[in-house]
Amino acid sequence: MPVDINTVMNSFIYAGILSLLSLGITLAYMTTGVFNFAHPRLAIIGSYAAATVVAASMAYLGMKPNLETFETAIGVVRQPLPLSVYALGLLASVAAATAAALVEYYAILRPLQRRGADFLKLMIATLAYDFILVAGLFLYSTLPYLDSKASEANIGISSTSMTMTSYDVWIWSGDVVIRGMFIMGVSATIAVSVILFLLLFKTKLGIKMRASVENPDLARVLGINVDRVYAIAWAISGATAGVAGFIILFGTHVLKPISATSPADEIVVSAFAGSIVGGINSVFGSIGGGFLIGLVEKLFTNILVGVTGYGNLLKFGKVFSMAAVVIVLLFMPEGLASVRWKRALGRLLRLRFISRGVRSG
């Protein structure tokens, strides 16, 4: 086998993050027709919120991370923090990202749409919001106050990136080390998909939501509060970004927006790529697209290195994933979801429900 299990797991963590982000981008686009350039930044806001809350609660409880291990049925587990602290972090992350998304929707996008701004203006407006968020995060991350409060968490001014990977849960099961964030990354994506499926197809809200996407005017006539439905979609979009932010914090690392001139957040483009490759009008396509991009970028590259033995290729991961985007779009100009998987995959295709105008023609 050309790659080790660790690499596979890291790839899946990354792919999980990407598909959550792609999902959020797609949801926001489908409902309001806005390409949210600030979306990946919402996840980073979540990361900072989670880091702050985790660090603060540890400081409050006067606690050090517990690096001892204990035996369970599945293997030896090392869980550095109590579960409640993780839960608090996740909650903070989701809350912060949701709040930021709702602010964006209510304060910027909805008023602009009322004024009849077009697609490009809205896109630039999200970009402007992103600039403000970058600056805000940058200022926040330079506060020395945080550094002393959260020295363990390494948010502070002295470092260029922030991570809590050392607080991740590790499970030694036989020879294999399973990382908590791997489980979380994969299961969160699945859970979000299932919840969204149930929400969209089994609840009244889902029907309202699909109706508002298909034909907003008709939905309004039928007494659906379309604005509120859109707001809910944006809240979901923000919440999934928050989950992604939590996984980013514990599973990988956040590049701090060091100087305001170069916030080198590599993940932005990949998330958009995932969303567009999946087909921008398909919720479940975006999850697949995110996984495709993430796995090509990490797993495929690592396999390629393993096969060819040419280690330098590792740096070129993004070239492959971007090439994948170009190839997919050249052959399927409307993304993966536009392909008639229906015949090939039979019932599975029911998952690809929301697609504005594709089925109705």
Add this chain to the structure above:
Amino acid sequence: MVEVSSLAQQILTYIAIYYIITTALNLKAGVTGIPDFGHAMFFAIGGIVVGNIVSQIAAAIAGIGASKVIEDNTVTLSILNREFFPEHPLTSIGLIVLAIVLSLVMGGLLGWLASFPALRLRGEYLAIMLLAASEGLRVFVTYTPQIMGATPTVGLSSPALLAWTGNPGLAATILTLAVAVGVYVYFERFYNSPSGRLFRAVRDDEESAKALGKDVAAVRRDSMILGSALAGLAGALYSMNPWIGGGSVAAQSVFDRVLWTFWPWALMILGGMSSNKGVGLAAIVTGVLILWPIRIYKREIVEILRVGELGFNPDGFANALEYILIGVLILAVIFLRPQGIVPAPPSRTLSEEEIKDVATQPQQDAGEESKG
């Protein structure tokens, strides 16, 4: 406090470079309607031309050996910059001309390549495809030592092509400004020319342009080529400039999508899409109203706001302030004046006498014009 004269030159250069690159984007996105979110890659081509190709040619002329430029960049370039360029004004001028021509040609070539998807894909898909292409190219160039040197963050030292003037900073500022003025004059004429009107017709209604027998695909291709060539030129000017280029060309800075894709987009929206005057004004406004006061009065602003007491890093605060101000400015413009500072003017038509002249000469140019 930064020295005022050098700062003035920096701001002027900033305005000129941003005017050129935003005009290039304006041609593609504002005038023809191609949502190019990969604009930075065309800009980067100019940087590669100056940092790599021109340096290699200079080294070959100086007799050092072209391959040394990549193998031993810092040493080779410091020898060239100290001993060769100041002594050879004519060669330097020739190299500048070469850099400008090459960046135009190579930018145009890449634009031509990028025009193939531009003909196939629509709207958002095209935007993300170009963004992805730019990002892929950035990573490829960054980690290919033969193109951008071994250390991505450092890059290649840029050749001091203007060292012979004795004051390279000022000379670079004047050169950049002169090119910007040239671009401005050209586009003032272009937007009002028949082909400029055709470009806008394609944006406004592709079908009716087709119905009138116009080759829509050719228009989009030409727009990509011309706009990308111009972006390459901006990149070359930027890399030659010791004020803002910082004496080196690094993949990280020339491929920066925030600086060279998103800011031009922001400036274009700010000034007014497909408005030449508006884009120029937007560059001036952001340069004079935001960068100028913040960079000069950094310390004073930070003191007045008492951010130090809150625990912020004063330098970082000033940097972040630039971002916040530009974000707020863009939002304010989109909210209050969605058509931009200077909305695109209607095309100038010929004066009455000229129309009469044309009318009296039977059908002479009509055949020419309909080909676009």
